[in-house]
Amino acid sequence: MKIYKILFFLILGIFLNIHLNAAEQVKPLKIDWSFKGLTGKFDRASLQRGYQIYKEVCSSCHSMQYLSYRNLSEPGGPEFSIEEVKAIASSFEVTDGPDSQGEMFTRPGRPADKFVSPYPNVNAAMAANGGAYPPDMSVIVKARSGGADYIYSVLMGYVDPPEGLILDDGVYYNKYMPGQKIKMPKPLSDDLVEYADGTPATEAQMAKDITTFLSWAAEPELETRHKTGVKVLIYLILLSVLVFLSMKKIWSRVDPKI
Amino acid sequence: MSTEYVPESKVGKWFNDRLPLLSLAAHLKDYPTPKNLNYWWTFGGILTFCLLTQIITGIVLAMHYVAHADLAFGSVEHIMRNVNYGWLIRYIHSNGASMFFLAVYIHIFRSLFYGSYKAPREIIWITGLIIYLLMMATAFMGYVLPWGQMSFWGATVITNLFSAIPLVGESITTWLWGAYSVDNPTLNRFFSLHYLLPFLILGLVILHIWALHVPGNNNPVGIDIKKPSKDTVPFHPYITIKDIFALLMFMIIFSGFVFFAPNILGHSDNYIPANPMVTPAHIVPEWYLLPFYAILRAVPDKLGGVILMFSAIFILLILPWLDTSKVRSSVFRPIYRQFFWVLIVDVLMLGYLGAMPAEGIYLVLSRIGTTYYFLHFLVILPVVGHLEKTDPIPLSISEPVMTGSANTALARKNENI
Numbered sequence: 001m002k003i004y005k006i007l008f009f010l011i012l013g014i015f016l017n018i019h020l021n022a023a024e025q026v027k028p029l030k031i032d033w034s035f036k037g038l039t040g041k042f043d044r045a046s047l048q049r050g051y052q053i054y055k056e057v058c059s060s061c062h063s064m065q066y067l068s069y070r071n072l073s074e075p076g077g078p079e080f081s082i083e084e085v086k087a088i089a090s091s092f093e094v095t096d097g098p099d100s101q102g103e104m105f106t107r108p109g110r111p112a113d114k115f116v117s118p119y120p121n122v123n124a125a126m127a128a129n130g131g132a133y134p135p136d137m138s139v140i141v142k143a144r145s146g147g148a149d150y151i152y153s154v155l156m157g158y159v160d161p162p163e164g165l166i167l168d169d170g171v172y173y174n175k176y177m178p179g180q181k182i183k184m185p186k187p188l189s190d191d192l193v194e195y196a197d198g199t200p201a202t203e204a205q206m207a208k209d210i211t212t213f214l215s216w217a218a219e220p221e222l223e224t225r226h227k228t229g230v231k232v233l234i235y236l237i238l239l240s241v242l243v244f245l246s247m248k249k250i251w252s253r254v255d256p257k258i
Numbered sequence: 259m260s261t262e263y264v265p266e267s268k269v270g271k272w273f274n275d276r277l278p279l280l281s282l283a284a285h286l287k288d289y290p291t292p293k294n295l296n297y298w299w300t301f302g303g304i305l306t307f308c309l310l311t312q313i314i315t316g317i318v319l320a321m322h323y324v325a326h327a328d329l330a331f332g333s334v335e336h337i338m339r340n341v342n343y344g345w346l347i348r349y350i351h352s353n354g355a356s357m358f359f360l361a362v363y364i365h366i367f368r369s370l371f372y373g374s375y376k377a378p379r380e381i382i383w384i385t386g387l388i389i390y391l392l393m394m395a396t397a398f399m400g401y402v403l404p405w406g407q408m409s410f411w412g413a414t415v416i417t418n419l420f421s422a423i424p425l426v427g428e429s430i431t432t433w434l435w436g437a438y439s440v441d442n443p444t445l446n447r448f449f450s451l452h453y454l455l456p457f458l459i460l461g462l463v464i465l466h467i468w469a470l471h472v473p474g475n476n477n478p479v480g481i482d483i484k485k486p487s488k489d490t491v492p493f494h495p496y497i498t499i500k501d502i503f504a505l506l507m508f509m510i511i512f513s514g515f516v517f518f519a520p521n522i523l524g525h526s527d528n529y530i531p532a533n534p535m536v537t538p539a540h541i542v543p544e545w546y547l548l549p550f551y552a553i554l555r556a557v558p559d560k561l562g563g564v565i566l567m568f569s570a571i572f573i574l575l576i577l578p579w580l581d582t583s584k585v586r587s588s589v590f591r592p593i594y595r596q597f598f599w600v601l602i603v604d605v606l607m608l609g610y611l612g613a614m615p616a617e618g619i620y621l622v623l624s625r626i627g628t629t630y631y632f633l634h635f636l637v638i639l640p641v642v643g644h645l646e647k648t649d650p651i652p653l654s655i656s657e658p659v660m661t662g663s664a665n666t667a668l669a670r671k672n673e674n675i
Contacts, residue, residue: 038518065332066332066335066336066339067339071339135530138335139335139529140529142521142526142529143526143527143529143530144526145526147526178539218529220339221338221339221345221346225345225346225349225517225520226517226518228346228517229513229516229517229518230517232513232517233510233513233514233517236506236509236510236513237510239506240503240506240507240510243499243502243503243506244503246499247499247500247503250495250496250499251496251499251500254293254491254496
């Protein structure tokens with residue numbers, strides 16, 4: 001019995017710490033994401049729409065410097081075809097060089113290139129955005145407690161400020177942001193983009209799609225991880241059964257009085 | 259001991275006469291082990307597995323990681339995205355640290371419950387504690403390497419502790435940093451030391467096991483036994499198979515974290531690149547250091563807090579001499595057994611408080627918890643040892659002949675846990 005007692009307390013202790021770490025702001029909206037759970041997968045169409053939102057809306061301020069265009073065609077991601085990715089990449093101008101004359105030059109992007117950033121450096125980004133740095137979005141879902149639910153909530157959390165609250169210029173009210181103040185203006189509104197697949201572009205739909213895309217960007221290995229994990233668990237459990245039976249047999253040789 | 263072991267083949271004998279590795283192998287195989295060891299005794303093997311896993315995954319990670327303040331964060335992302343199965347290796351390594359500590363805490367508390375630290379096993383206990391100290395240092399420096407916000411600010415808080423030392427504190431801190439703040443030189447030396455310390459741990463583990471093999475294992479009944487005898491079984495295959503089974507159970511939990519919740523034990527702020535200009539709202543260490551963090555913050559004076567925090571660990575070094583009871587196993591110590599569980603709750607409470615802001619009720623509870631922690635070792639343990647009327651102890655494991663008969667059932671019950 002004591003085994004259970006200790007394990008129970010240890011695990012309880014660990015989880016309490018984690019949950020209480022996160023419990024300091026307004027509870028985010030809960031979405032039933034397709035990529036949660038042991039066998040969770042991304043919704044392919046949603047990822048593709050999410051990329052469209054990133055390209056047409058977010059990417060004017062936010063970089064995603066750890067992603068390459070080739071990632072968009074890789075399994076477990078939006079899975080655009082190779083041709084589509086080549087077309088996407090070549091629509092960007094990439095600075096390359098120096099050439100044999102020592103000059104930098106621009107050329108159309110290739111799938112192997114990293115996502116082109118909107119600003120050359122952090123200071124330029126801050127100067128263009130009223131002193132606030134639009135964070136790189138490569139791992140933003142992992143970098144916020146609450147994860148995908150939190151990102152979705154912030155996108156949907158632009159409401160009118162309570163009466164009497166005076167906001168400075170360039171500061172917006174968002175009920176899910178810690179401190180309720182955010183320097184990003186409301187990024188999404190109904191029919192802001194026209195989805196290539198004809199899905200009605202409501203604000204909630206767009207928020208869901210971009211959050212799905214960002215979740216994949218943060219954890220591109222998620223589907224492989226889940227699939228491998230299920231196999232590993234099955235293997236370990238089967239092996240445990242065999243080892244358990246062997247153990248019983250071996251120990252049966254010892255004086256069974258004890 | 260199988261010092262009389264003679265290899266069968268001529269070559270084997272020739273080699274063994276010059277380097278008795280085969281004798282060592284034979285000793286490890288036949289090593290007489292108490293046959294009543296319960297599953298709490300499997301964590302030694304599990305910990306060896308953890309250490310080797312950390313070393314192997316760590317070596318692979320070091321092939322791709324770049325220890326530079328401007329590149330470290332990006333190189334970790336490179337491992338996660340572009341290195342084949344890099345995500346798996348990194349998640350095993352980062353969750354492996356937590357699993358390592360989970361196992362070491364169980365191992366330490368098992369020792370506390372069954373009195374494994376008492377004579378003649380004091381040196382096993384002390385080498386174990388040094389291993390634990392090195393583990394904490396290694397884990398702390400490893401946590402700094404991804405160069406996220408929590409890495410940077412955790413390093414700042416912990417290294418700043420040394421500045422509390424009178425007169426030379428500031429100089430020591432600067433010396434540790436290699437700069438006037440936590441910066442690139444700090445990251446570089448932490449990487450170097452993070453690679454070095456595990457091998458020191460490995461060496462100490464060998465000493466730890468060597469010291470164990472002199473008196474042999476303690477056991478749930480806590481009595482000295484004749485070796486080899488009816489009370490013992492050879493290490494192989496009896497203990498090996500049991501250790502493997504326990505290890506598999508452990509690996510199932512480990513895999514659960516790695517594949518399905520790889521970031522749940524970490525802090526989300528560590529996916530934000532280190533920024534010396536922005537302090538996180540709460541700076542918290544990894545979960546396994548939280549009880550000590552609570553003790554540190556329970557004291558209003560910085561130097562006092564640092565002294566108390568280190569004392570909380572170093573007090574364990576003299577534990578074998580603080581515990582005055584001649585009886586090892588708590589199974590036969592009805593009073594101490596109660597205090598053991600209170601200590602567990604106290605340490606868990608301190609762990610919880612370490613994650614909370616140091617204010618209001620949390621601070622009060624931290625102070626109570628800290629006081630109780632020291633009270634347990636400095637007052638309760640020596641006094642209970644003197645006053646406690648222990649239960650009758652069996653004469654051997656196989657024949658639980660008690661000096662009184664009432665507790666046969668109790669001894670049996672506890673052996674079967």
